[in-house]
Structures are given as structure tokens and as C-alpha cells.
Amino acid sequence: MTNDREFSDLKLERKECPKCGAIWMNGNHTWATGAKGNERDLAGLVCNKLGDSRCINPQRGFEGGDTWEKRLDDLSKMSDEKDVNF
Ligand SMILES: [Zn+2]
Numbered sequence: 001m002t003n004d005r006e007f008s009d010l011k012l013e014r015k016e017c018p019k020c021g022a023i024w025m026n027g028n029h030t031w032a033t034g035a036k037g038n039e040r041d042l043a044g045l046v047c048n049k050l051g052d053s054r055c056i057n058p059q060r061g062f063e064g065g066d067t068w069e070k071r072l073d074d075l076s077k078m079s080d081e082k083d084v085n086f
Pocket of ligand 1: 019022
């Protein structure tokens with residue numbers, strides 16, 4: 001018997017999507033900024049557009065997350081409220 005098993009349980013598992021460059025730490029998606037990620041948002045923003053069979057995001061292909069359309073929509077609403085003309 002060795003302690004190898006205990007050590008392997010403690011190690012930080014880092015997976016990177018070979019297609020999108022997204023990072024998973026111990027199975028949790030993490031944004032490049034280090035903030036806690038959201039696989040559904042990642043899918044809407046990146047993987048659904050850029051991903052292919054190499055993409056490892058389990059939420060790839062699912063709708064309902066954040067998208068650029070939604071973000072642009074929010075931006076234009078904000079600019080309406082502030083009366084800013086682009
Ligand atoms: Zn991906």
C-alpha cells in the first residue's frame with residue numbers, strides 16, 4: 001500500500017478545451033479571469049459558434065445561456081436609458 005491514491009485525489013485537475021481554450025479546474029468551468037465560470041454561458045458565447053467535435057464543454061449545443069446578441073441587446077437598452085447616441 002502506498003499513499004499515491006491520496007495524492008492523486010488532492011491534485012488540481014486542469015482541463016483546457018482544445019478548440020475554445022476554455023479552462024476547467026477540477027471539473028468546474030473557470031473564466032480566463034479566474035472567475036467562476038458557467039458552462040451554459042460559455043456555450044452561448046463561444047462553444048456554440050466556435051466549437052466542433054473537439055470542444056469539451058458538456059453544454060455545447062445547448063441554448064439558453066448568455067449570448068452576444070443578448071449582451072448587445074442589454075448594451076443598447078443601457079444606452080437608451082442614458083440617452084447616448086452611437
Ligand atoms: Zn469549447
